[in-house]
Amino acid sequence: MLRLSIIRAIKSGVNNFFRNGWLSITSVSVVSLTLFVISFLMSIVFVSNKLFTEIRNKIGVNVYLNEKADKEIASQMMEEISLMGGVTEVEYTDKKEALTSFKQKVKENDIIIQAIDELRENPLEDFISIKVKDPRKYEIIEGKLITGEFKDYILKVDYSEHKTEINNLDKILSSVTKAGLILIVFLVFVAVMVVLNSIRLTMYTHKIEIEIMRLVGAGNWFIKLPFITEGALYGLAASILVTLSLYPLAILLASALENSGLQLNPILLLNQTIIFAFLIHLLIGIALGIFSSYVAIQRYLRI
Amino acid sequence: MIEYRDVSKLYSEENIALIEVNIKIKSGEFVSIVGQSGMGKSSLLKLLTLEERPTEGRVIFNGVDLNEITKKEIPIHRRRIGVIFQDFKLLPQRTAFENVSFALEVAGEKPSKIKKSVSQILDIVGLSDKFKAYPVQLSGGEQQRVAIARALVNHPEVLIADEPTGNLDVINGREIIDLLLKINELGTTIILATHDKETVNRINKRVIVMDEGRVIRDQAKGKYMI
Ligand SMILES: Nc1ncnc2c1ncn2[C@@H]1O[C@H](COP(=O)(O)OP(=O)(O)OP(=O)(O)O)[C@@H](O)[C@H]1O
Ligand SMILES: [Mg+2]
Numbered sequence: 001m002l003r004l005s006i007i008r009a010i011k012s013g014v015n016n017f018f019r020n021g022w023l024s025i026t027s028v029s030v031v032s033l034t035l036f037v038i039s040f041l042m043s044i045v046f047v048s049n050k051l052f053t054e055i056r057n058k059i060g061v062n063v064y065l066n067e068k069a070d071k072e073i074a075s076q077m078m079e080e081i082s083l084m085g086g087v088t089e090v091e092y093t094d095k096k097e098a099l100t101s102f103k104q105k106v107k108e109n110d111i112i113i114q115a116i117d118e119l120r121e122n123p124l125e126d127f128i129s130i131k132v133k134d135p136r137k138y139e140i141i142e143g144k145l146i147t148g149e150f151k152d153y154i155l156k157v158d159y160s161e162h163k164t165e166i167n168n169l170d171k172i173l174s175s176v177t178k179a180g181l182i183l184i185v186f187l188v189f190v191a192v193m194v195v196l197n198s199i200r201l202t203m204y205t206h207k208i209e210i211e212i213m214r215l216v217g218a219g220n221w222f223i224k225l226p227f228i229t230e231g232a233l234y235g236l237a238a239s240i241l242v243t244l245s246l247y248p249l250a251i252l253l254a255s256a257l258e259n260s261g262l263q264l265n266p267i268l269l270l271n272q273t274i275i276f277a278f279l280i281h282l283l284i285g286i287a288l289g290i291f292s293s294y295v296a297i298q299r300y301l302r303i
Numbered sequence: 304m305i306e307y308r309d310v311s312k313l314y315s316e317e318n319i320a321l322i323e324v325n326i327k328i329k330s331g332e333f334v335s336i337v338g339q340s341g342m343g344k345s346s347l348l349k350l351l352t353l354e355e356r357p358t359e360g361r362v363i364f365n366g367v368d369l370n371e372i373t374k375k376e377i378p379i380h381r382r383r384i385g386v387i388f389q390d391f392k393l394l395p396q397r398t399a400f401e402n403v404s405f406a407l408e409v410a411g412e413k414p415s416k417i418k419k420s421v422s423q424i425l426d427i428v429g430l431s432d433k434f435k436a437y438p439v440q441l442s443g444g445e446q447q448r449v450a451i452a453r454a455l456v457n458h459p460e461v462l463i464a465d466e467p468t469g470n471l472d473v474i475n476g477r478e479i480i481d482l483l484l485k486i487n488e489l490g491t492t493i494i495l496a497t498h499d500k501e502t503v504n505r506i507n508k509r510v511i512v513m514d515e516g517r518v519i520r521d522q523a524k525g526k527y528m529i
Binding site: 004209 | 352378379380381382386392393394396405406408409410411413453457
């Protein structure tokens, strides 16, 4: 008997969802808008994190060696560096290689090529390039190198030039993330209020229905369940809608980024995260719908 | 079967709806409660369906003091009582059949039984050809018949009718009263609240007259007099 009642109540909720076309459209729109904004903010946080990691990875520190350092010394240094914590990459480039790759880079520019060729000696130095996971480590590594046993072989560490960039990047990243999270929390709160009130308004049209239900002896849960089901359906519909709407957006973004030179493909990124995105939308949407319906109906259930 | 014992109902200090009402109703009776507007007829009936609670005194239904019934038990209590109103109170988005079956769904009945009971009851109220009609497609009299069918489908011992002919023309009103008389003959107790003289005289059964919240007359075979 209980199961029959539950199935009936859910069925009636589904029927109401389709029968009350306009009310459903309004509620679904409000929930969708909320999900969309949340989704948008989350993507900004996500994408900026990804972009920054990428930029960070491109930055490395080069340790230029002087005349006294031979290959033997260089490989000893590399070993020492790689033993320092957090180092992900250590690479040695001798000046011949450096020159070839430099020439490669400027091969269009005849004047520079000519100028280099006229020099009898290679103007470049051997260097070791270092990459670390956490850019804050660079400073420590630099300190260790210029005071350590190899200090006499080091011409310069070109770190200082990137120092401010790296630090700024880090600051921007953490404040973007923080601001994003605060905004999301704030928006979820606003959204709950908006959805609650809009469902409360639609509930008013159900007032007579609820009164009649009570008069024929419907129990509280029998009255609530259809509305809660309807609320869950608002969430379901909205999450499908918003997830699908991310595709045209990604395509737009992709064409905007096309010539920016950034290694970021929004469509590919979306394909990778679409299921996760949908689940998040579903979770937030349904929770929002159910919570709002539940609170909204509660006031019509006195007596 | 139903007894009001020293019942008073105050909505607020100045707003007094019922004063020391004592009424006994036996099973199978047809009782008309009459009185002008605002004299407390609806309030009296609402105490029986537990839409309101008495300020003082008690209402006994089948030996049970309704003051003892908790909020949780109210739905079960209401399934034992059928109610109809002046404004029918039908669900506009449901057909005649669905409006009636609703009362059984609420009680958790099986679909096969629902189908049988609803068809039967709609036949009794004379709507066998209107199963699929929505309320807007029905006349006032027909809508009230659907409401009566819904009230009766749970086989209640008592049917409460608050101004059931108030929104109907004379002919339709008479038909509804005749239907109520027929239902009463089949064994259901009926309590009718009305201020329509013609209705009361047509019924020619027990009449209770209310004035300013008091019972001022209670006659076995009464006419409408104030
Ligand atoms: N929910 C309520 N809150 C406050 N006062 C109420 C309420 N319901 C009824 N009253 C008051 O109680 C008194 C009796 O009202 P009741 O509805 O019982 O009268 P009635 O005889 O049914 O009138 P009518 O013939 O117009 O339906 C009136 O003075 C009314 O204003
Ligand atoms: Mg009344």
